Amino acid sequence: MTMIGDRQQLAYIASQAADARVNVELETEGMTLNIGPQHPATHGTLRIIARLDGEQVLWAEPSCGYMHRGYEKLTEVRTFPQVTALVNRIDWLGSFANEVPFILAAEQLMEIEAPPRAQWIRTILFELSRIANVSLFLGDLGVQLGAITPVFFAFRDREYVLNLIEGATGGRFHPNFDRIGGLKDDLPAGWIDETRAVMKKMRKFCDEIENLLFGNEIFESRTRGIGVIPRDVALQYGMSGANLRASGVDWDLRRDQSLPMAWDKVDWKVWTHNDGDSYARCWVRLQETRESTYIVERLLDTMPSGPVMTKVPRIIKVPEGEAWISTENPLGEMGYYVVSKGDLGPFRVKIRSASFNNISIVPWLLKGVYVPDIITILASLYFILGDIDR
Amino acid sequence: MYALLSSIPYWGETLLRLLGGAVAVLLPAGTIVYLFLFKMMSFMQSRLGPMEAGPYGSMQLFAEVGKWLQKEDLLPERADSFVFKIAPLIVLASTFLLVAVVPFGPDAWFTNFEAGVFYALAVSSVSVLGILMAGWSSANKYSLLGGLRAAGQLIAYELPMILAVVGVVIQAGSMNLQNIVVAQNAGSIFGWDGLGNPYLLTQFVGFLIFMIAVQAELTQTPFDMPIAESELVSGYMTEYSGFRFLMFFIGEFATAGVFAFIASVLFLGGWGVPFSWFGWTGINDVDNWMNIGGPLIMLTKMLGLVFIIMWVRFSYPRFREDQLQRFAWKVLIPVSLVNIMATSVLKVAF
Numbered sequence A: 001m002t003m004i005g006d007r008q009q010l011a012y013i014a015s016q017a018a019d020a021r022v023n024v025e026l027e028t029e030g031m032t033l034n035i036g037p038q039h040p041a042t043h044g045t046l047r048i049i050a051r052l053d054g055e056q057v058l059w060a061e062p063s064c065g066y067m068h069r070g071y072e073k074l075t076e077v078r079t080f081p082q083v084t085a086l087v088n089r090i091d092w093l094g095s096f097a098n099e100v101p102f103i104l105a106a107e108q109l110m111e112i113e114a115p116p117r118a119q120w121i122r123t124i125l126f127e128l129s130r131i132a133n134v135s136l137f138l139g140d141l142g143v144q145l146g147a148i149t150p151v152f153f154a155f156r157d158r159e160y161v162l163n164l165i166e167g168a169t170g171g172r173f174h175p176n177f178d179r180i181g182g183l184k185d186d187l188p189a190g191w192i193d194e195t196r197a198v199m200k201k202m203r204k205f206c207d208e209i210e211n212l213l214f215g216n217e218i219f220e221s222r223t224r225g226i227g228v229i230p231r232d233v234a235l236q237y238g239m240s241g242a243n244l245r246a247s248g249v250d251w252d253l254r255r256d257q258s259l260p261m262a263w264d265k266v267d268w269k270v271w272t273h274n275d276g277d278s279y280a281r282c283w284v285r286l287q288e289t290r291e292s293t294y295i296v297e298r299l300l301d302t303m304p305s306g307p308v309m310t311k312v313p314r315i316i317k318v319p320e321g322e323a324w325i326s327t328e329n330p331l332g333e334m335g336y337y338v339v340s341k342g343d344l345g346p347f348r349v350k351i352r353s354a355s356f357n358n359i360s361i362v363p364w365l366l367k368g369v370y371v372p373d374i375i376t377i378l379a380s381l382y383f384i385l386g387d388i389d390r
Numbered sequence B: 001m002y003a004l005l006s007s008i009p010y011w012g013e014t015l016l017r018l019l020g021g022a023v024a025v026l027l028p029a030g031t032i033v034y035l036f037l038f039k040m041m042s043f044m045q046s047r048l049g050p051m052e053a054g055p056y057g058s059m060q061l062f063a064e065v066g067k068w069l070q071k072e073d074l075l076p077e078r079a080d081s082f083v084f085k086i087a088p089l090i091v092l093a094s095t096f097l098l099v100a101v102v103p104f105g106p107d108a109w110f111t112n113f114e115a116g117v118f119y120a121l122a123v124s125s126v127s128v129l130g131i132l133m134a135g136w137s138s139a140n141k142y143s144l145l146g147g148l149r150a151a152g153q154l155i156a157y158e159l160p161m162i163l164a165v166v167g168v169v170i171q172a173g174s175m176n177l178q179n180i181v182v183a184q185n186a187g188s189i190f191g192w193d194g195l196g197n198p199y200l201l202t203q204f205v206g207f208l209i210f211m212i213a214v215q216a217e218l219t220q221t222p223f224d225m226p227i228a229e230s231e232l233v234s235g236y237m238t239e240y241s242g243f244r245f246l247m248f249f250i251g252e253f254a255t256a257g258v259f260a261f262i263a264s265v266l267f268l269g270g271w272g273v274p275f276s277w278f279g280w281t282g283i284n285d286v287d288n289w290m291n292i293g294g295p296l297i298m299l300t301k302m303l304g305l306v307f308i309i310m311w312v313r314f315s316y317p318r319f320r321e322d323q324l325q326r327f328a329w330k331v332l333i334p335v336s337l338v339n340i341m342a343t344s345v346l347k348v349a350f
Helices: A006-026 A071-077 A080-087 A093-111 A116-145 A151-168 A189-212 A217-223 A231-236 A279-299 A354-359 A361-364 A371-381 A385-389 B003-007 B010-044 B059-069 B081-098 B118-125 B125-138 B143-170 B175-186 B205-219 B242-267 B291-314 B319-348
Strands: A030-033 A047-053 A056-063 A321-329 A333-339 A348-352
Touching: A006 A348, A030 B143, A047 A361, A047 A371, A056 A361, A071 A348, A093 A321, A093 A333, A116 A189, A116 A217, A116 A279, A116 A371, A151 A189, A189 A217, A189 A279, A217 A279, A217 A371, A279 A371, A279 B118, A321 A371, A333 A354, A348 A354, A354 A385, A361 A371, A385 B143, B010 B059, B010 B081, B010 B242, B010 B291, B059 B242, B081 B118, B081 B125, B081 B242, B081 B319, B118 B125, B118 B143, B118 B175, B118 B242, B125 B143, B125 B242, B143 B175, B143 B205, B143 B242, B143 B319, B175 B242, B205 B242, B205 B291, B205 B319, B242 B291
Parallel strands: none
Antiparallel strands: A030 A047, A047 A056, A321 A333, A333 A348
16 A cells, blocks of 8 residues: 655645635536527527527427417407418418318217318328428528528529419419318319429429539538437438438338328338438438428329219307328328317317427437537428418 | 919828728728629529619618618627727728828829738738627627637638748839739730730749638638638627618628739739830839729729629538638648749749
8 A cells, every 4th residue: 555645645645735715716607598599590489498508409498389370279359261261370480281181180079071083182282382491491401501582593493382382272382272161172274284394394393402502511510410319319300201200210201191181092112211310301301391392293194083072061069079191291190189079160279280289309418518519400301480380 | 283282281181181082992992892892692592682772782882781770779788888889990990001001093092002912911911909898898708719710710710811922022122002903014925015914924833822811801701710600600790780880881891802913913914004005114204194994904903803702602612610710821821832932942043
């Protein structure tokens, strides 16, 4: 056993004490940074409360509700056909897709089914709204990462899709075209040929974005390995949509459940990625946009003829009962739990929107990342504020 | 030219220099903003850009300046008012100081400073002070983060820039910018003097490093974290409005122009044409018309270089702060050191 002299021991203690003192002096308080509610990166009014140490996030929490519009309550004082005008505005970029699950739930309660042509057109418009929604994501992704050019390409090419939606439904953003038992109208003349041309344009847009962003080394270094969501964590937090598929879970409601829609009538592929990082989420969305254009083209090829509306009573009263229908919306799983008491309007509607669950992983995901990565992660999770707050 | 200048009294000469400095800073800045920020960016993004003010929107810049002048000069309640107000002036002053050593012709210079390169590099980093002051005095967390990012970034990229220029200085054997221009235009490549010897050819690595460092010094994308509009709102400029914002804005684009001037002097032969074309051998032979032609040649080269800067700016995403530092310290500085070594070995060998 070595003997330590008193002097040595004292010197050691003194040096330790000095170190401790220095550490106490250098220990600084974290800075609390409120990202939002008004901030360019939150595209809406999401507020992220982040405690920072320098540029590193120690703790972060999203605070939502700044845009709460009370749609669940409002549906209780509307009739069934009126509700679609409200739910249009939940995810305002892919608004037609919001109408579909509600109408399907009402139809399920009334035990009717839309005619085949209406199902086909519904599916086509559903996919068009997905393309319109996700193409804006692909452009916005660049802005969040500092590249300002892609977003203008996205706005330019999304315009073609919005024109199609307007041509078919009369509304660019909020079509309100779905009716219980079918659709308001049939497609206008010439619409099908134009859609084929636009789908080619959208595929070109996808290639363009892929060249501009996904092949860029800076983009890769900013997104690869950032915000990794492992498979089991994604499932635990109830994520859905492309965020879940990017974590390696092969789960797509369009394929996995049978609804009176036309997805199972054509061949298409569900894209997944095993990395679970921001890059994977963006990549999956890009592939899905491209796949959607193929879905639309194949549906146009196989579209049946016939009426677009079944026989429904002039005043719609939905029989008593409960129904839960969810579909794979642009942002993820979106569902309506409709309770009817046999009145003109629903007794209660619970809306399960994708972004609210997708954003719940943010506190877990943001721990320990740098401030620029907050923006990358939020952008790659892709939420719409209306879809969070409803 | 000398005869003309000597007949003017000293105060007149000073006034002339001041006016010349203002023109040399503001004219390129305006041209860059209109040509690149308004028009080129719009064409890249499949839109037209400003079209209403003047033919093809050419008067848009005046409209913008008028708008900024009318705006209220906001001062945040808890800001350090003196520092807050003086910060944009310091940023702009660094640009004006920088242009003082740039030669525009055989006699068209503001100061023919012996250690011009040294002075230019020293003065260019004064703007960091202004940015740091702006970030700190705004009493805004985004501004503070932006200011600190800017300080870290500008200091990191100062070094590769200096090291890139050292190669040129070794090859020219002078730190005087005028001498560097003459050395390039009077030089020859293996005895063939049809092009002079622009250092772009021999110092190509140095040129690349210099342009990357300039991109970072100007805080243009992909190095624009200090401003990072999607993260930090507007970085250190968040709280500025009206005329003070205008000063930051002019400072940004005027500095782009002046750095492009310096890059063209160091690597592209500056104001000169290859002397062999007209049978000149030294600076004393150069004809007087070059005092008019020189600035135009400089302007052309400057616009070419700024085009590259802006092209990168409009098409690339942004680095992260730590990636930027790693890039400077682990890639640019070692490469520029190797470049210096190679240059000095070759200089001694030939």
